[in-house]
Each structure stands twice: as structure tokens, then as C-alpha cells.
Amino acid sequence: MSDTALKPHQKELFGQPIGLYILFLTEMWERFSYYGMRAILVLYMTASTLGDDVRGVGLGWTSKEALALYGWYTMLVYIIAIPGGMIADKLIGQKKAVLYGAIILCLGHGVLVLTDIWAFYTGLGLVILGVGLLKPNISTMVGGLYQQGDIRRDKGFSIFYIGINLGSLLATLIVGVVVAKYGWHAGFGLAGVVMVLGLINYIGGQKYLAQVGNHAEVTNAEDEVSYGKLYGKLIKSPKQLLITGILVVASFVGWYFMDWGYGLLFLFLTAIAALLMMIYRELESQVFKDRFIVLLLSFIMVIIFWGAFEQAGGLMNIYTDTKTDRMLLGWQVPTIMFQSLNAGFIIIFATLVAGLWAKRKLKGNEASSLFKMAMGIIIMGFGFLFMVFAVMEFEKSGSSSMLWLVLAYLFHTIGELCLSPVALSFITKLAPAKYASLMMGVYFASSGLGNKVAGILGESASDFGEFAIFAGIFVFTVIIGGLFILILKPLKRLTHGAEDNEHVIEAEEIEIAEN
Numbered sequence: 001m002s003d004t005a006l007k008p009h010q011k012e013l014f015g016q017p018i019g020l021y022i023l024f025l026t027e028m029w030e031r032f033s034y035y036g037m038r039a040i041l042v043l044y045m046t047a048s049t050l051g052d053d054v055r056g057v058g059l060g061w062t063s064k065e066a067l068a069l070y071g072w073y074t075m076l077v078y079i080i081a082i083p084g085g086m087i088a089d090k091l092i093g094q095k096k097a098v099l100y101g102a103i104i105l106c107l108g109h110g111v112l113v114l115t116d117i118w119a120f121y122t123g124l125g126l127v128i129l130g131v132g133l134l135k136p137n138i139s140t141m142v143g144g145l146y147q148q149g150d151i152r153r154d155k156g157f158s159i160f161y162i163g164i165n166l167g168s169l170l171a172t173l174i175v176g177v178v179v180a181k182y183g184w185h186a187g188f189g190l191a192g193v194v195m196v197l198g199l200i201n202y203i204g205g206q207k208y209l210a211q212v213g214n215h216a217e218v219t220n221a222e223d224e225v226s227y228g229k230l231y232g233k234l235i236k237s238p239k240q241l242l243i244t245g246i247l248v249v250a251s252f253v254g255w256y257f258m259d260w261g262y263g264l265l266f267l268f269l270t271a272i273a274a275l276l277m278m279i280y281r282e283l284e285s286q287v288f289k290d291r292f293i294v295l296l297l298s299f300i301m302v303i304i305f306w307g308a309f310e311q312a313g314g315l316m317n318i319y320t321d322t323k324t325d326r327m328l329l330g331w332q333v334p335t336i337m338f339q340s341l342n343a344g345f346i347i348i349f350a351t352l353v354a355g356l357w358a359k360r361k362l363k364g365n366e367a368s369s370l371f372k373m374a375m376g377i378i379i380m381g382f383g384f385l386f387m388v389f390a391v392m393e394f395e396k397s398g399s400s401s402m403l404w405l406v407l408a409y410l411f412h413t414i415g416e417l418c419l420s421p422v423a424l425s426f427i428t429k430l431a432p433a434k435y436a437s438l439m440m441g442v443y444f445a446s447s448g449l450g451n452k453v454a455g456i457l458g459e460s461a462s463d464f465g466e467f468a469i470f471a472g473i474f475v476f477t478v479i480i481g482g483l484f485i486l487i488l489k490p491l492k493r494l495t496h497g498a499e500d501n502e503h504v505i506e507a508e509e510i511e512i513a514e515n
């Protein structure tokens with residue numbers, strides 16, 4: 001087949017469907033706006049209401065108030081991916097969900113340009129909704145670009161992941177400078193402008209996405225996604241109802257002893273747990289049921305991974321600022337620059353790591369997603385060993401070398417590359433097609449919960465000290481990763497060969513490469 005005979009959505013570039021690059025760019029701009037806004041959020045909330053000449057007035061909150069809102073915001077943005085995925089599965093398909101998400105994000109960032117407090121809350125709310133619609137669904141669309149068994153899928157997700165981090169790297173480098181020169185609201189505005197670019201790119205690239213993310217026409221009532229029906233059936237299933245009842249009671253206990261925010265969160269998670277139980281019951285075959293269980297088990301790794309990894313923005317950031325010798329050839333490296341290491345390392349190593357796994361797989365060696373994810377946790381865990389060495393050096397000499405941090409972030413990044421893009425790809429292989437976006441939403445919600453765990457862990461360093469936290473995370477993550485490797489065989493059996501026959505999808509690809 002000659003290249004010109006191909007429809008736009010069949011065309012390839014560097015051995016990958018062109019649609020991948022459209023999604024890559026859309027997600028790159030979306031992540032630029034997300035991370036750019038996130039980078040200045042706490043600073044804006046804590047900046048004085050008297051303002052300064054350049055940046056303008058802040059909200060004048062205490063850092064405790066600001067961090068509390070920040071913690072909820074960064075969690076909610078991912079938790080809301082569950083309804084975002086549900087809407088796509090049930091109503092509009094992923095392609096439209098991404099479109100609406102992008103439009104809402106443009107509005108949200110636009111509103112944040114205004115200085116009133118109502119605009120601040122409205123803007124944040126819109127950003128949460130927009131990310132919730134866009135983030136899980138764009139990831140599921142990447143999976144939709146590949147046929148089952150196409151070995152390029154994992155690599156495709158790694159390339160997509162580079163887009164994510166390119167956006168985040170550019171944002172951390174540029175937004176701070178814009179705020180310092182033109183003020184807070186110019187920073188928010190820049191995030192908005194960039195999101196408009198993402199939207200234009202997405203709309204412009206539609207012809208390359210013709211086959212993915214469409215809401216399936218359902219002819220058979222049985223095939224229709226009906227959350228109402230599933231909840232209806234819950235009432236008739238005594239075992240599931242009992243579990244749900246226990247969770248509801250636990251939510252109210254949480255409400256009473258913690259606060260209403262946690263209570264609501266637990267209630268929401270209970271509703272989702274009940275839904276997942278009912279979906280499990282309704283799945284037609286044992287193969288789908290087993291795969292569903294494996295996915296849910298793999299989400300335990302996801303929560304633990306992000307719970308440890310996300311120390312980067314909190315405890316490790318403070319450690320860099322206060323206990324690290326940052327002098328390099330007479331210049332003091334700014335603390336904030338260490339936050340760019342992760343994204344930089346991803347851009348350098350993403351295709352390398354994916355390529356290594358693909359080679360291993362073609363040689364017939366163990367390279368299942370579950371194995372990669374478990375290795376990811378272990379490798380990331382070893383990063384914390386360097387932090388332990390850093391604390392030991394600090395205790396001996398009053399400061400510690402930057403090298404420990406660079407090594408820690410390097411290991412964290414390699415671990416992230418083994419887990420995060422792999423998990424996204426794994427979900428698109430295992431999730432039942434009609435709940436594909438919901439499961440992607442549950443993945444992001446798990447990472448959101450991980451973020452919250454990270455915050456709680458980081459705070460507890462003031463009671464237990466950094467050594468205990470870093471050493472504890474190292475030991476715990478290595479043990480958990482090891483445990484998953486120990487049960488790898490039975491877990492893989494439950495996937496029923498979902499990844500066994502991955503191969504190079506030959507004919508077309510070779511022809512296109514030759515033309």
C-alpha cells in the first residue's frame with residue numbers, strides 16, 4: 001500500500017501513528033498549564049495582601065491554610081477523573097470528553113486572570129473539572145491507537161509521557177519568570193493562553209484521530225453502560241451490600257473524628273467501591289473478572305508508588321532548601337531547579353527505558369507490565385537510600401552534597417518510567433472495553449490518593465525526623481515491590497495472556513517505513 005493511499009488516521013511518523021503526536025502535543029500544553037499554575041498556587045495564596053510592585057497582591061493566607069487547600073486541590077484534580085471517565089464511557093466517548101475538558105480548562109485558567117476571590121475559587125473548580133474530563137480520557141485514547149497485541153503500544157505511552165514532562169519542564173522554567181516580571185495574574189493568564197494552543201492543536205488534528213475515542217453505538221441494551229442499574233442491583237446482593245454498609249459507617253466515623261472533607265471523600269470512595277464490586281459481578285466471563293482483579297491489585301502499587309514519589313515537592317524540596325550544599329562553581333543552584341530534574345531525566349531516558357523492555361520482551365525474557373511496575377517501585381525505593389546517605393552526611397558535617405539528590409531523582413525517574421506509562425498502557429490492555437475510561441479514572445484517583453498519603457508522610461517528618469521517613473520509605477517500598485514479584489506468576493495467570501502475544505505488527509508498518 002502506498003503512503004498516499006492511507007487515510008490520515010492510518011499514517012505513521014517514526015513508526016508510530018500520527019494521532020499519537022496530536023495527543024502528545026495536546027497533553028503537553030495541558031500539562032504546561034496545569035504544572036505552571038500549580039507551581040505558583042501556594043506562593044500566590046501566601047503572598048501578602050499588601051502586594052508588591054511587580055507581582056501584585058496575594059491572598060495573604062497562612063502557609064498552613066495554603067498547603068491544606070493545595071493538598072485537597074492536587075488530590076481532587078485526579079479523583080475527579082473517575083466521573084470524567086464515567087461520562088466518557090456512558091455518554092459522550094473519550095474524544096468529546098477531551099474536547100470539553102480542554103474548553104473548560106481554557107475557561108478556568110481564563111477566570112484565574114481576574115483578581116477577585118470568587119474568580120479564584122471558580123477558576124480552581126473549573127480546572128478540576130477540566131482535568132477530570134481530559135486527563136483520563138486522553139490517556140485511554142492513546143491506547144485506542146493500537147490494535148490488540150501491538151508491541152508499539154508501551155513505547156507509544158512512553159513517548160506520550162515525554163509530552164507530559166516536556167509540558168511540565170517548560171512550565172516550571174517559564175511561569176516563574178513571567179510572574180516575577182509581570183505579576184501573578186499574568187502567570188495564570190499564560191497557563192490559559194497555552195491551554196488555548198492545546199485546544200487548537202487538538203481540534204486541528206481530528207483527522208488523525210478519526211478511529212479513536214468515539215462513543216460506541218450500542219445496539220444491544222445489555223451492552224449499554226448503566227450505573228443506575230448496577231447500583232440498583234447492589235440492593236439485591238447481600239454480601240456487597242454488607243461491605244458497602246461497613247464502608248459507609250467508616251465514612252461517618254471519619255467525618256466525626258477527622259473533618260467533613262475526609263468524610264465526603266470516604267463516602268465518594270465507598271460509592272466507587274460499590275460500583276466496582278457490581279461491575280465485577282456483572283462481567284460476563286471469568287477472564288474479564290480475573291483481569292479486573294489484577295488491575296485493582298496493581299492500583300495498590302500505584303498508591304504506594306505515588307505516596308513515596310511525591311515527597312519530591314514536599315519533604316525533599318524542603319531538605320534541598322535547608323540542608324543541602326547547593327554551591328556549584330561559586331554559584332548557588334536555586335532550590336526550585338531541582339524540581340526540573342525529574343522532567344529532564346524523563347525526557348532523556350523515556351524511550352531508552354521503553355526500548356530496553358521491548359528488547360527484553362522480544363528475546364522472550366520477563367517484561368510483563370506487572371513485573372515492570374514492581375521493579376519501578378523497587379528502583380524508586382532505592383532512590384530513598386541516597387536520601388538516607390544525605391541525612392547521614394548532614395548529621396556528620398552540617399550539610400550534604402547535591403549529588404545525593406541528583407541520584408535520588410534519577411532513581412525516582414527510572415522507577416517512574418517503569419511504572420507510570422506502563423500502568424497507563426496496561427489499563428488499556430486489561431480493562432473491559434465499555435469501562436475503559438472509568439478504569440483509567442480509578443488509576444488517576446489512586447495516584448491522587450498517593451499524593452495525599454505523600455503529604456501526610458511528609459508532615460510526619462517533623463515528629464519522626466527525616467532519617468526515619470526516608471529509611472522507612474526505602475524499606476517499605478522494596479518489600480512491597482519484592483512481594484509483588486513473588487506473586488507475579490499467579491497474578492500473570494489472572495491476566496489470561498493479555499500480554500503474551502505482543503509482536504511487531506508487520507506488513508503495513510514496514511511498507512510505510514519504506515515509502
Ligand code: GLN
Nearest residue numbers: 031078164420444447448
Ligand atoms: N506526572 C504525571 C502526570 O502529570 C503523573 C500523574 C499521576 O499519575 N498522578 O501526568
